[in-house]
Amino acid sequence: MTVSCIIIDDEPSAIEVLQNYCNKIASLQVIKTFRDPLLALEHLSENRVDVIFLDINMPQLDGMELANVLQKPQLIVFTTAYAEYAVESYEKNAVDYLLKPITFERFLIAFNKVQRLLKNKTDSDDEKNETKTNSKEVIHIKDGHKINRIALDDIEYLEKDGHYIIFHLDGKKVISRLSMKDVSELIPETDFMQVHKSYIIPIAQVEIVERHQIKLRKTYIPIGKTSRNSVHDFFKSKH
Numbered sequence: 001m002t003v004s005c006i007i008i009d010d011e012p013s014a015i016e017v018l019q020n021y022c023n024k025i026a027s028l029q030v031i032k033t034f035r036d037p038l039l040a041l042e043h044l045s046e047n048r049v050d051v052i053f054l055d056i057n058m059p060q061l062d063g064m065e066l067a068n069v070l071q072k073p074q075l076i077v078f079t080t081a082y083a084e085y086a087v088e089s090y091e092k093n094a095v096d097y098l099l100k101p102i103t104f105e106r107f108l109i110a111f112n113k114v115q116r117l118l119k120n121k122t123d124s125d126d127e128k129n130e131t132k133t134n135s136k137e138v139i140h141i142k143d144g145h146k147i148n149r150i151a152l153d154d155i156e157y158l159e160k161d162g163h164y165i166i167f168h169l170d171g172k173k174v175i176s177r178l179s180m181k182d183v184s185e186l187i188p189e190t191d192f193m194q195v196h197k198s199y200i201i202p203i204a205q206v207e208i209v210e211r212h213q214i215k216l217r218k219t220y221i222p223i224g225k226t227s228r229n230s231v232h233d234f235f236k237s238k239h
Helices: 012-023 037-046 063-069 083-091 104-128 180-186 225-236
Strands: 003-008 028-034 051-055 075-080 096-099 138-143 146-151 155-161 164-169 172-176 192-196 199-202 213-215 220-222
Touching: 003 012, 003 037, 003 104, 012 028, 012 104, 028 037, 037 063, 051 063, 063 075, 063 083, 075 083, 075 104, 083 096, 096 104, 104 138, 104 180, 138 172, 146 164, 164 180, 180 199, 192 220, 192 225, 199 220
Parallel strands: 003 028, 003 051, 051 075, 075 096
Antiparallel strands: 138 146, 155 164, 155 199, 164 172, 192 199, 213 220
16 A cells, blocks of 8 residues: 655754655655745645644644645644644544654654554445455664565564663564554454553454463464453453
8 A cells, every 4th residue: 555645844954854754755755845834735625645743833834724724634644843732633533643853763653553454444445335455554664774564464463671662573573663552543442452561462363361371373472460461351351
């Protein structure tokens, strides 16, 4: 799935940063960039994109005002140097709120959220049209200088190691500087479960649940003391 976007920001350096990040992701296409929000609004009145990366503090028309006057609903990721707009941005149903200076890791989290929302919409439209697609849901993870495209179905388990998360896949590992909170925003909670302070597992791969550990298809994962009751209650409710 190719995701189209525009970038709206009155600062050329901010546009350059976001455009550079977008260029690192093969499936993300920048259609246009705008320093003038009024020109951007004119473009959006006749053209549709998948997501808008939108600065808040701009002359003539700020990002919040622009979001209010859009004629067609759009996915919006707000970008700003001011944290105080966070609550208002979510009231506008923004996908995410990126606080400048924006790191590439944080940008990737926002992009993965956008991608999931678009896939869910596509799946919903397919069901209405009584058609099915076999496309796998994917996330994009930075590992060193590489961007890895990971299908969620290929994840065997996730392991925290210091300031990094190890994605254990079939036959390889991807290591990224993320927190458990970051990961929880990347993966659907209906399909994955944190069973230990250092482990997240895909629910579909669970074969046996014991008191202190869980057997997945290819390995055993410990159950943490603080998670034990909730994990056992969850799997008991499935039987």
